[in-house]
Amino acid sequence: MEGGVIDIGTVELFAASGLMLVAGIVSWRLSLGQERDIAIATVRAFVQLLAMGFLLVYLFRYQSWWLVLAVLLAMALCATQIAVSRVKQKVGGLHLPIFASLLSSSMVIAFVVVEGVIQPDPWYSARQLVPIAGMALGNTMSATAVAIDRLFADLDSRADEMFALIALGATPREAAFPSIKAAVGAGILPTLATMGAAGIVQIPGMMSGQILAGADPVVAAKYQIVVLLMMSAATTLAIVLICFLTFRRRFSKEGYYLDAGIR
Template sequence: MNAATANSYPIDTLGLVVTVLLVAVAAGISYAMRLGVHRQMLWATVRSLLQLLAMGYIIKFVIERNSPWLAFALIAVMILAAIQITMSRAANIPRDVMPQVFLTLTASVILQISVVTELVIRPHPWYAPAVLVTMTGMLLGNVVSAIAVAMSRFFADMESRRYEIEMLLSLGATPFEAARPSIVASVKMGMIPTIAQLASSGIVLIPGMMAGQVIAGADPLTAAKYQFVVLAVISALTLMADSLIMALVYKVSFTKLDQYRPAA
């Protein structure tokens, strides 16, 4: 038994049961105080447990087969699921922006794999499923939240600025110039959680990846390096994704004659 194995603390069924019971107690407090979040919390917890366990089995299967085709097939399924989640999370957005969302998520994943995975981590073999799939999952989780918030803010802000936009267009402004204040506000809004996590990591926050590696017996310094790479990469790619989605969707708010068109 090596040091890493000796110092690891695997979670058994009892640990999962205690965790679920803790959530149930919190939901009970919500019910007693009539906060109205107990049902959502319980459902989200059960759904999270089932999804994570299922993904754990799937990733284990893909790692054991060690096939690039299986790894990329799983990543493709993750992208499709991310599109659906993004469209459901973003409020009051036109449904015809789905191709732009697909392009943004796919470009982010390709950039992450080609630059970060292959140039920073450099796994062996290059398609190592343990690296490709997990890195893609972490990236998509953050990008989905960021672009959903950014799109929601953009279309809401455009509607609130409707008369200002029409005035700018009548004075000769281009659609991009008229939409720019909403684009800037939306990108900033989408980046707030990511930047806050990056800035607070290591001082008031030990992020999940680093904490998990240390608990599992990894060297804390190595875990810190991995966590920094993940956070910095996610921040950079999230900003790129936010910028790309805004560059793609702002045109939806205008007709071919450069007239403002409210979101359907």
């Protein structure tokens, strides 16, 4: 399977980190003060990716269904933490809803794709499940953070309108619905744009990887198509879930909007 892969030697690998000197020198000459961040990012990328590599080697060799599921769960937990830290709006208690929406969107869709389309043997094969679920998680994670920011910013900008709606007897859901629509629409857009540009402007990362690994480009293209479709479904599901799980945080239990003045 990986017969065509050309391994990278240890010396060459560390020599490649010399490429970070480009960013380092720019930062130094322009006094950006980011030398430290550049060094940390480089080390993190090395450590995290190599660790993931060794983990996968171990996982492929000794895989069992519960071990694979534990790894997927840990990935979802990390994605939750990163998504929460990316939200700029002040909203409390986001961990649980984000975790729930990431898990139920990416994991469900990833399982559908792996079991329904790829059909590996055994069904919990880490070689297919971990990378596919990882790609779904990565996309939904970014989309979720963007959707939450958009949702709460839009709610605040519609505070007067919602006040009037609620005074007329609207439920929180009725009052918030236009904002939920806007947030979901905005969250779906980037995935659609990626799909539209795929194959023309760039070869998406996964397809490039498979081609570099010596796979037939047409097989790689088929995988990439499935992955793009999966990402579009997973992000849409995640955004819809997170919007409906969180919009009520800006409403009191009597159903009026907690605008900036009374929050």
